[in-house]
Amino acid sequence: MGSIAGKWKERAAEATRAGLDLVFPRHCVGCGGPVEDEVYAFMCAPCRAGLYYIDGAYCRACGYPYLGMSTADRVCPNCRELRPVFERGRALVLHRGLGGRLIIELKYHRGLFLRDDLARLIRRFADLDVYIGDAVLVPVPLHPRKERERGFNQSGFLAGLFAEAGEGAVVEDALVRTRDTDSQTRLRREERAGNVKNAFAIAPGYAIRGEKNYIVVDDVYTTGSTLNACARALLDGGAGAVRVLALAHG
Numbered sequence: 001m002g003s004i005a006g007k008w009k010e011r012a013a014e015a016t017r018a019g020l021d022l023v024f025p026r027h028c029v030g031c032g033g034p035v036e037d038e039v040y041a042f043m044c045a046p047c048r049a050g051l052y053y054i055d056g057a058y059c060r061a062c063g064y065p066y067l068g069m070s071t072a073d074r075v076c077p078n079c080r081e082l083r084p085v086f087e088r089g090r091a092l093v094l095h096r097g098l099g100g101r102l103i104i105e106l107k108y109h110r111g112l113f114l115r116d117d118l119a120r121l122i123r124r125f126a127d128l129d130v131y132i133g134d135a136v137l138v139p140v141p142l143h144p145r146k147e148r149e150r151g152f153n154q155s156g157f158l159a160g161l162f163a164e165a166g167e168g169a170v171v172e173d174a175l176v177r178t179r180d181t182d183s184q185t186r187l188r189r190e191e192r193a194g195n196v197k198n199a200f201a202i203a204p205g206y207a208i209r210g211e212k213n214y215i216v217v218d219d220v221y222t223t224g225s226t227l228n229a230c231a232r233a234l235l236d237g238g239a240g241a242v243r244v245l246a247l248a249h250g
């Protein structure tokens, strides 16, 4: 597109956006109030101030922050129970307050409008470029029936955003969900692990590259059992190294 036409198009888009802001003021996904700063479009400053950013000391295995726990233990109590087969885990924020609302918007309301805000949030974490590097990012797959109903896989959407934070990272749908597991939310910890065991397999026709780093991406890390089951499927399929990455940690 020529630069003049491009400029006009940009201006038209700006005018439209300003007009829409007047007609439909942007609301914060955290509290429903207006968003008045120009940095984030859908997260107001007070809600952002309440976000818990996981960038201090955290469990090396799953990424859960050490909230006053002894940092002598390298692995948190949750991981001692889970026995993760993945090498490392990382999450950006705690799943509470605005952190929880972001997940709901992504999961149930197709939070595509959050794209720019989430990209900005991800850029805030300076260590992510190294953590992600040139890995193959694998979204936790939905069952095909659920994906048809929902029309959107939030983990795939996030994997695309995370790939931009890496250096040469790619998103590949390396896994499929072979069983339509019931929603995990009502299950207890032990039930969750049994529920997702053997629920994932390497996608038909997909060839694992043993020399690559694989990172399984989910919207939220709850007990870790889903991510662990995905990691196990990748390792069984020949992956040499598997890590996990989630937007929020439960």
Ligand SMILES: [Zn+2]
Binding pocket: 028, 029, 030, 031, 032, 033, 043, 044, 045, 046, 047, 048
């Ligand atoms: Zn708010």
Ligand SMILES: [Zn+2]
Binding pocket: 059, 060, 061, 062, 063, 064, 075, 076, 077, 078, 079
């Ligand atoms: Zn842990």
